[in-house]
Amino acid sequence: MTKQWRAERLSQLPPYLFVEIDRRKRQAIEAGKDVINLGIGDPDAATHGFIVDRMANEIRQPANHRYPNGAGVAEFIDAALAFFKRRFGVVLDGGRITALIGSKEGIGHLPLAVVNPGDGVLIPEPGYPVYTAATIFAGGVPHLMPLTAENHWLPDFGAIPADVARHARLMFLNYPNNPTGAVADIEFFETAVQFARDNDMLIAHDAAYTEVFFETTPSSILEIAGAEDCCIEFHSLSKSFNMTGWRSAFAVGNRDAIAALAKVKDNVDSGQFNAIQFASAEALNHTDHVSVRAMSDLYRERRDLAVGELRDMGIEVEKPEASFYVWAKCPEAYPSMETVAKVLDDAAVVVIPGTGFGAGGEGYFRIALTVDTDRMRQAMERMKNIAW
Ligand SMILES: *Cc1c(COP(=O)(O)O)cnc(C)c1O
Numbered sequence: 292m293t294k295q296w297r298a299e300r301l302s303q304l305p306p307y308l309f310v311e312i313d314r315r316k317r318q319a320i321e322a323g324k325d326v327i328n329l330g331i332g333d334p335d336a337a338t339h340g341f342i343v344d345r346m347a348n349e350i351r352q353p354a355n356h357r358y359p360n361g362a363g364v365a366e367f368i369d370a371a372l373a374f375f376k377r378r379f380g381v382v383l384d385g386g387r388i389t390a391l392i393g394s395k396e397g398i399g400h401l402p403l404a405v406v407n408p409g410d411g412v413l414i415p416e417p418g419y420p421v422y423t424a425a426t427i428f429a430g431g432v433p434h435l436m437p438l439t440a441e442n443h444w445l446p447d448f449g450a451i452p453a454d455v456a457r458h459a460r461l462m463f464l465n466y467p468n469n470p471t472g473a474v475a476d477i478e479f480f481e482t483a484v485q486f487a488r489d490n491d492m493l494i495a496h497d498a499a500y501t502e503v504f505f506e507t508t509p510s511s512i513l514e515i516a517g518a519e520d521c522c523i524e525f526h527s528l529s530k531s532f533n534m535t536g537w538r539s540a541f542a543v544g545n546r547d548a549i550a551a552l553a554k555v556k557d558n559v560d561s562g563q564f565n566a567i568q569f570a571s572a573e574a575l576n577h578t579d580h581v582s583v584r585a586m587s588d589l590y591r592e593r594r595d596l597a598v599g600e601l602r603d604m605g606i607e608v609e610k611p612e613a614s615f616y617v618w619a620k621c622p623e624a625y626p627s628m629e630t631v632a633k634v635l636d637d638a639a640v641v642v643i644p645g646t647g648f649g650a651g652g653e654g655y656f657r658i659a660l661t662v663d664t665d666r667m668r669q670a671m672e673r674m675k676n677i678a679w
Contacts, residue, residue, distance in 0.1 A: 303427045305420070308647045312631060316641050327670040329658040330641040332469065332616065334533040336589070339582045342532060345573040349566035361562030362553060363390030363541065370572035371526070371541045378501075378578070379511040386546050387519065389553045392563045394499055394527035394540035395421055397552065400559070401495055401523070401542075402429035402461065404551035410460035415446055417470055417648030417655075419497065422463040434459065437651050444473035444618075448486045456490045467500035467509050470648050470657040471618040472611025474504075480512045487521045493548055496524040502531035502578065504613035505591050513544060523548045530615070532574045532583060539563060539571040590615050593660040593667050600671035615660040618645075622679040630656050638673035 312330070319326050337343075349355050363371075368388055375381050391397035398421050406412060408430030414422045416435040426433045434455050436446035446464075448456075464483060466475035475483075487494045496512040512522050523544035529535040542552060556562075577583065594610065597617050601608045607620035621630040627644035634640050634656075643659075645652025662670070 300427060304424055305649070307420075308628070308644060311628075312635070312641065312644070312647075315632065315635055319635060319639055324639040326635075326639045326641060327662060327666055327673075328641045329662065329667075329670060330643050331661070332530075332659045333535050333661055334530065334586075334615075335661045335663065336533050336586065338533045338537070339574070339580065341577060341580060341582075342534070342570050342574045346566055346570035349569045352566070355565040355569070357565075359562035359565045359568065361390070361556060361560070363388070363562075364565055364568045364572075366572040367541075367568040367575075370575035371543070374575045374578065375511070375513075375543065379514055381511060381513045383513070383519075383543055387549055388541055388543045389549050389556070390563055390568060391525070391540040391542055391556075392560060393529065393538040394497065394525040394542075396538070396560075397525050397540060397542045398422065398463075398495065398497060399425045399428075400555045401548075401552055402426050402431050404555045405493055405548055406431040406460050411455060411458040413446075413451065413455075413459050413462035413492070415463060415465060415468075416650070417645055417652035418463070419465060419469055420648065422497075423649075426461075431460070435649065435651065436462075438468075438471065438473075439651075444468055444471040445475060445479055448482065456486070456492075459490060459492045461493050461495060462487060463495050463497065464512070465497040465499075467504065467611075467613035469500065469614060470616055470643070470645070470652065470655075472609070472614045472616045474507050474509055474613045476507075477510050477514060480510060480515050480518075484512065484515045484518050484521065488517075492521070493545065494518075494522045496522060498524050499527045499530055500614040501526070503587065503590060503615055505587060505594070506612045509613050519544055519546075521545065523552070528571050528574055531578075533586070534571075534574065537567050537571070539567055589664075590660050592664055593662075596664060596667055597658060597660065597671060600668075600675070604675055617658045617660065619656055619658065621645075621654050621656055625679065627653055627656055633677060633679075634674060637677045638670070640670045640673055 412426040412431040438444040501509040527540040631644045643657040645655030
């Protein structure tokens with residue numbers, strides 16, 4: 292037998308359900324079907340022109356062709372800190388921030404920086420799969436916090452057994468939430484910070500969607516007094532500025548946690564391309580640019596259309612107040628995977644099974660508002676004709 296060049300820790304990762312969906316999607320496309328993809332959460336619009344223009348200039352500067360400033364060039368750090376003050380009213384200093392190569396990179400590396408083997412990590416479920424994978428890579432022990440409709444998709448800290456809470460070193464939170472679209476209010480963040488303090492754990496708040504919002508203005512957990520003692524927060528330019536491909540983000544918050552994360556990064560990467568950091572500074576300095584602001588209106592139009600049509604079909608769905616996801620209940624008697632398979636087979640529309648975000652997502656499916664309104668209308672028309 293040939294040697295398997297594959298570490299055992301990879302076998303500990305939960306199954307990746309999207310592979311099966313992807314296979315079926317490719318089959319449909321090969322069969323000549325006009326597939327509408329409401330699956331991936333990747334903005335359909337191009338990065339705003341003023342950001343691309345800055346990049347075009349920076350890429351011609353030979354100084355930018357050298358190794359980057361890993362922690363972040365001054366202009367990027369200043370822009371991020373100014374954004375934080377303007378948007379959340381929180382004043383941070385330079386020791387409380389580090390640049391990242393996308394927030395997934397930072398989230399993925401955080402457990403290596405702050406979790407010892409055997410430490411517990413509290414993880415919301417359904418949730419972004421990276422929290423569990425990163426925990427396992429660091430030898431941490433995942434403890435799932437179920438998110439339910441009854442609790443408005445917020446974890447119930449009272450339901451966490453005392454010994455689990457005491458042994459937990461880290462807790463992931465994510466609001467506005469992917470996949471449910473739920474928003475946490477400032478009272479929830481206050482409760483979360485108190486819980487973390489009582490149990491001596493660090494909160495990692497994944498705030499990738501704070502700038503994609505409609506009726507409510509999402510908060511930063513760092514708005515809570517004293518939160519920087521026990522919180523680190525991840526911000527990303529990906530969803531805010533249609534920059535998923537650029538890989539640009541930053542982490543802010545607790546000084547020790549930021550330093551620990553930076554230390555891991557010093558040993559595995561050499562930072563983000565300086566040209567991208569300058570273009571990202573341009574983005575953060577212009578959050579009120581008309582083209583940036585226009586995105587919310589686009590997503591809102593698509594959201595209202597999708598939610599209205601799904602309700603007409605008899606599908607139970609809440610109107611998300613932020614993020615670009617609609618989290619919908621599967622038709623009676625259809626588990627997530629069967630719902631998704633039927634929507635693909637009968638309507639050539641790709642949606643994501645709730646179980647792709649953990650077993651707690653069973654009975655739901657997610658659609659992303661990342662196709663234009665006409666295409667969304669077409670997808671809804673097709674889904675209407677499905678005989679459940
Ligand atoms: C998209 C997304 C991210 C990561 O974005 P990056 O492109 O890596 O900055 C992080 N968390 C959640 C929940 C996301 O949906």
